[in-house]
Amino acid sequence: MPDRKPVESSDPAELRPEARPGARLEARPELRPDLPQAPRRARFDRALVFVALVAIWIGLATVLGTYWVGSPWGVALRLGSGVWGDLWQALAFVLGPTWSDSAVGGMTRPVNLGLQGQLQGQILVHASYTLFEAVAGFLLGAIPAATLPFLLRRLPIATAVIDPFMVGGYGAPKLALAPLFILWFGIGIASKIALVAITVFFIVYFSALAGVRALDARLVQMAQVAGASERSVARHIVFPGAVPYIFTGLRIAMPYSIGGAVIAELISANRGLGYLIQLGAMNFDTTGVFVALVATTCIVFLGNWSVDTLERWLLRWRPPADTKAEVGS
Amino acid sequence: MTAAAEPLLEVRDLGKRFAGRAGRDAPAWVIQGLSFSVNEGEFLTIIGPSGSGKTTLLNMIAQIDVASSGMVRFQSQPAPIGDPKALNPGLTCKIGYVTQEDNLLPWRTTLQNVLFPLKVQGRLNDETRAHAETLIKAVGLAGFEKHYPHELSGGMRKRASLIRTLVYDPPVILMDEPFGPLDAQTRVQLQEDLLRLWNLGRKTIIFVTHDIGEAIALGDRTLVLSRAPARVAGEHVITIPRPRDIRGIMGHPDFGTLYQSIRAQVQ
Numbered sequence: 164m165p166d167r168k169p170v171e172s173s174d175p176a177e178l179r180p181e182a183r184p185g186a187r188l189e190a191r192p193e194l195r196p197d198l199p200q201a202p203r204r205a206r207f208d209r210a211l212v213f214v215a216l217v218a219i220w221i222g223l224a225t226v227l228g229t230y231w232v233g234s235p236w237g238v239a240l241r242l243g244s245g246v247w248g249d250l251w252q253a254l255a256f257v258l259g260p261t262w263s264d265s266a267v268g269g270m271t272r273p274v275n276l277g278l279q280g281q282l283q284g285q286i287l288v289h290a291s292y293t294l295f296e297a298v299a300g301f302l303l304g305a306i307p308a309a310t311l312p313f314l315l316r317r318l319p320i321a322t323a324v325i326d327p328f329m330v331g332g333y334g335a336p337k338l339a340l341a342p343l344f345i346l347w348f349g350i351g352i353a354s355k356i357a358l359v360a361i362t363v364f365f366i367v368y369f370s371a372l373a374g375v376r377a378l379d380a381r382l383v384q385m386a387q388v389a390g391a392s393e394r395s396v397a398r399h400i401v402f403p404g405a406v407p408y409i410f411t412g413l414r415i416a417m418p419y420s421i422g423g424a425v426i427a428e429l430i431s432a433n434r435g436l437g438y439l440i441q442l443g444a445m446n447f448d449t450t451g452v453f454v455a456l457v458a459t460t461c462i463v464f465l466g467n468w469s470v471d472t473l474e475r476w477l478l479r480w481r482p483p484a485d486t487k488a489e490v491g492s
Numbered sequence: 493m494t495a496a497a498e499p500l501l502e503v504r505d506l507g508k509r510f511a512g513r514a515g516r517d518a519p520a521w522v523i524q525g526l527s528f529s530v531n532e533g534e535f536l537t538i539i540g541p542s543g544s545g546k547t548t549l550l551n552m553i554a555q556i557d558v559a560s561s562g563m564v565r566f567q568s569q570p571a572p573i574g575d576p577k578a579l580n581p582g583l584t585c586k587i588g589y590v591t592q593e594d595n596l597l598p599w600r601t602t603l604q605n606v607l608f609p610l611k612v613q614g615r616l617n618d619e620t621r622a623h624a625e626t627l628i629k630a631v632g633l634a635g636f637e638k639h640y641p642h643e644l645s646g647g648m649r650k651r652a653s654l655i656r657t658l659v660y661d662p663p664v665i666l667m668d669e670p671f672g673p674l675d676a677q678t679r680v681q682l683q684e685d686l687l688r689l690w691n692l693g694r695k696t697i698i699f700v701t702h703d704i705g706e707a708i709a710l711g712d713r714t715l716v717l718s719r720a721p722a723r724v725a726g727e728h729v730i731t732i733p734r735p736r737d738i739r740g741i742m743g744h745p746d747f748g749t750l751y752q753s754i755r756a757q758v759q
């Protein structure tokens with residue numbers, strides 16, 4: 164029969180709905196833009212939902228006042244001026260006096276535009292700190308997590324031995340680790356990267372493990388008969404077969420990595436979007452908090468898009484609407 | 493067919509049963525007391541009812557599955573019995589196996605799939621590449637080299653998996669219903685191609701089929717397996733001389749008698 168189902172296993176990753184390969188795809192079909200139902204209709208409906216959400220937001224801001232809920236235009240203005248301030252500075256840095264002393268440069272100087280009061284910190288600078296922490300932690304966690312199941316493939320006993328510890332690590336609330344990491348790694352960037360890395364590690368480990376376990380034994384046998392060495396089998400059969408599963412883990416881990424960085428900054432930092440949230444809250448500056456939240460969301464979208472693009476390129480061999488390999492058992 | 497003193501492959505009193513699952517009844521013997529031998533250069537066809545253990549038998553000959561009892565000897569070397577770890581799949585590229593399912597790698601294109609054995613054997617060069625392209629053309633897959641398996645039809649996948657084995661030219665080839673899902677025209681075409689190839693290279697072929705006509709048309713000898721547990725229910729030397737005209741084989745005077753006697757044994 165041409166449909167080959169992944170081998171059933173008592174893998175903990177399959178017991179947790181959010182870690183089960185495909186669970187996320189079922190829940191969020193919009194993450195698969197190549198699905199047939201995704202096109203124009205969905206885009207239109209999405210715009211409609213966005214408008215509705217903004218309308219609710221405006222309603223809340225009007226009824227409750229901007230002290231409780233920052234108004235959308237206030238947030239947009241602050242975000243825009245913050246970004247412009249950063250860009251202006253960047254241009255001044257790159258082009259020097261040619262820019263800052265030019266007519267256009269002078270006119271658009273944030274102070275001259277009357278934006279100075281609106282400017283909250285430097286949005287792009289803070290966002291790039293958070294982005295850096297998230298990306299560094301993501302790579303630091305995901306790469307060993309994706310590699311480990313391949314190393315353990317021929318060692319079922321070792322896998323079984325570490326399994327309960329991995330399940331424990333997966334289940335432990337990472338937020339509770341933040342104060343500990345700050346104690347160990349200081350309030351700088353290292354503690355944030357560590358928190359992100361450990362969060363990402365367990366998610367990706369279990370998805371890669373599921374991928375290695377879903378290996379089709381018949382493909383391995385075919386390759387061995389054709390003369391493939393153990394290394395060739397790992398490289399040409401096991402790895403490509405596990406890639407869809409690894410990506411399921413990466414997609415789930417990606418927002419966690421940004422969330423993890425922001426939360427670590429919230430607890431203790433003097434830069435980053437989490438710091439901006441904290442700063443805004445301390446000054447009863449609701450709009451400032453909203454600005455940082457919107458910026459965080461934008462980074463999540465950016466991350467999602469990157470993972471999507473990479474996945475679509477790596478998995479171009481898959482039939483467009485085929486979720487078989489992921490939905491599985 | 494010059495019968496060598498020592499057969500190339502010898503199967504004696506072979507038995508196979510699969511490990512039972514917990515809570516299920518004890519494992520039954522799928523194959524029991526199966527004996528036959530194959531000479532070098534012979535074209536053996538095997539026919540038997542569905543579920544009689546033909547695939548299981550080929551798996552044991554190719555050493556991707558382990559026998560439970562008895563003996564399988566290839567070039568006088570016995571295969572391990574009962575110990576899956578000691579298996580040597582494909583006997584170091586001496587036995588090629590066209591499996592019942594195509595087992596194409598979904599992440600490789602048709603051409604990449606066909607080249608796969610050459611690549612892992614480190615034999616990929618201009619000459620072997622050209623050979624692969626010739627084979628692709630011969631089975632009518634030209635123009636589909638860059639397609640992924642999910643973009644091919646069932647019959648096309650089957651043909652791709654067939655030439656993936658032919659491309660590295662193993663001296664012995666096992667084929668498990670290779671022409672099953674093909675239309676009559678393509679089927680006859682490929683049967684002719686296979687016979688031509690066999691004539692050229694003097695390969696040894698063990699060919700499993702459900703089709704009595706195909707078994708007679710291709711083989712030097714046909715083995716009929718019984719229902720499980722599989723045994724040899726009958727053996728027929730196909731006397732029809734070569735080269736054979738596959739399209740007109742049914743008109744041969746011996747065909748009818750062979751067909752009837754094989755049919756009587758395939759329940």
Ligand SMILES: Nc1ncnc2c1ncn2[C@@H]1O[C@H](COP(=O)(O)OP(=O)(O)OP(=O)(O)O)[C@@H](O)[C@H]1O
Pocket residue numbers: 510511522540541542543544545546547548549592720
């Ligand atoms: N891995 C396995 N575990 C348990 N039983 C198996 C396994 N593989 C095959 N069998 C059993 O062995 C018997 C023979 O199977 P096999 O696939 O060899 O039949 P076959 O002759 O190739 O049939 P078909 O013509 O339909 O391909 C069947 O009853 C099947 O249920």
Ligand SMILES: [Mg+2]
Pocket residue numbers: 546547548592668
């Ligand atoms: Mg079979």
